[in-house]
Amino acid sequence: DVVMTQSPLPLPVTLGQPASISCRSSQSLVYSDGNTYLNWFQQRPGQSPRRLIYKVSKRDSGVPDRFSGSGSGTDFTLKISRVEAEDVGVYYCMQGTHWPWTFGQGTKVEIQ
Amino acid sequence: EVQLVESGGGLVQPGGSLRLSCAASEFTFSNYWMNWVRQAPGKGLEWVANIDPDGSAKYYVDSVRGRFTISRDNANNSLFLQMSSLRAEDTAVYYCVRAPEMGTVDYWGQGTLVAVSS
Numbered sequence: 001d002v003v004m005t006q007s008p009l010p011l012p013v014t015l016g017q018p019a020s021i022s023c024r025s026s027q028s029l030v031y032s033d034g035n036t037y038l039n040w041f042q043q044r045p046g047q048s049p050r051r052l053i054y055k056v057s058k059r060d061s062g063v064p065d066r067f068s069g070s071g072s073g074t075d076f077t078l079k080i081s082r083v084e085a086e087d088v089g090v091y092y093c094m095q096g097t098h099w100p101w102t103f104g105q106g107t108k109v110e111i112q
Numbered sequence: 113e114v115q116l117v118e119s120g121g122g123l124v125q126p127g128g129s130l131r132l133s134c135a136a137s138e139f140t141f142s143n144y145w146m147n148w149v150r151q152a153p154g155k156g157l158e159w160v161a162n163i164d165p166d167g168s169a170k171y172y173v174d175s176v177r178g179r180f181t182i183s184r185d186n187a188n189n190s191l192f193l194q195m196s197s198l199r200a201e202d203t204a205v206y207y208c209v210r211a212p213e214m215g216t217v218d219y220w221g222q223g224t225l226v227a228v229s230s
Contacts, residue, residue: 001174037215041157048207048220049157055216092157096215100173103157 002027002095006104012112013087019080021107023093028073030097037096040069040078043106044089052091053078085111114139114219116208121224128198132224134191134208142166142186145211148193150204151223158204161193162211176202198228 003026013019029036040053051060053069056076066081080087088111093104120132132148147162161172161182170182181194191208205223212218 031215033214035215039216048222050220051216051218054218060218094157094217096217099171101159101215103159106156 001100002029002098002102004093004095004102004104006091006093006107009105009107011107011109013080013083013109014112015085016082019083019087019109021078021091021093021109023071023076023078023104025074025076025095027098029076029095030073036072038069038071038076039094039096040067041092041094042087042089043092044086047089049092080109083109083111114210116210116219116221118206118208118221118224121206121226123227123229124198125230126199126228128228129194129196130198130226132193132195132206132208132226134221136189136191136208136210139210141184141189146182146184146191147209147211147217148182148191149207149209149217149220150202151207152201152204155204160206163191195226198226200228202226203228 005024007022036056038056041049043049052063057069068079070077090106090108092106115137117135124130148160150160163170163182167184179197183192205225207223208221209217210219
């Protein structure tokens with residue numbers, strides 16, 4: 001199975017400051033069709049996960065533009081340009097290129 | 113708005129069985145791959161199984177293959193997960209999740225808790 005490794009795991013942030021989460025895969029996530037199926041999800045306390053980003057950098061409707069995804073091959077990043085209080089929660093990367101689909105361990109974003 | 117509502121969770125003894133259901137609405141259910149993803153208490157997410165739109169193709173994570181069976185009823189917009197030979201490590205919130213296209217999932221239900229304990 002493809003192992004997804006996130007860092008850091010706890011991420012203390014300051015309101016209004018940028019934040020960045022890294023996600024590395026044990027194999028390339030480029031599929032035979034040329035697409036890279038890397039997703040980012042946010043899980044706020046007590047809620048179900050919510051998709052933020054798919055195909056590395058495509059932002060979902062309704063997701064604030066302070067969230068952005070980038071990367072290629074095996075190295076990916078989720079950036080929050082200016083952290084807001086509502087961004088507190090756990091963020092997961094997920095690869096959908098190889099069966100079985102696998103998630104990173106989760107990065108807990110908390111206000112310091 | 114897409115809705116996915118899980119039911120059927122509960123407390124079950126090790127070795128027991130349980131059937132989870134997911135009622136889907138506000139989208140054409142029969143057009144989509146559907147998934148079950150679980151989350152053990154305080155832990156991360158684990159994809160469990162998925163099924164193609166007509167129910168002919170099914171995939172499972174190794175840890176549940178042979179014990180869990182995913183199925184669907186397109187006439188009633190429902191997804192199921194039959195779980196047997198349950199183990200303590202199957203304890204988790206089970207989410208019903210839609211896959212809108214290759215390589216991704218979008219809408220998640222609220223989850224149903226399965227607790228395996230004697």
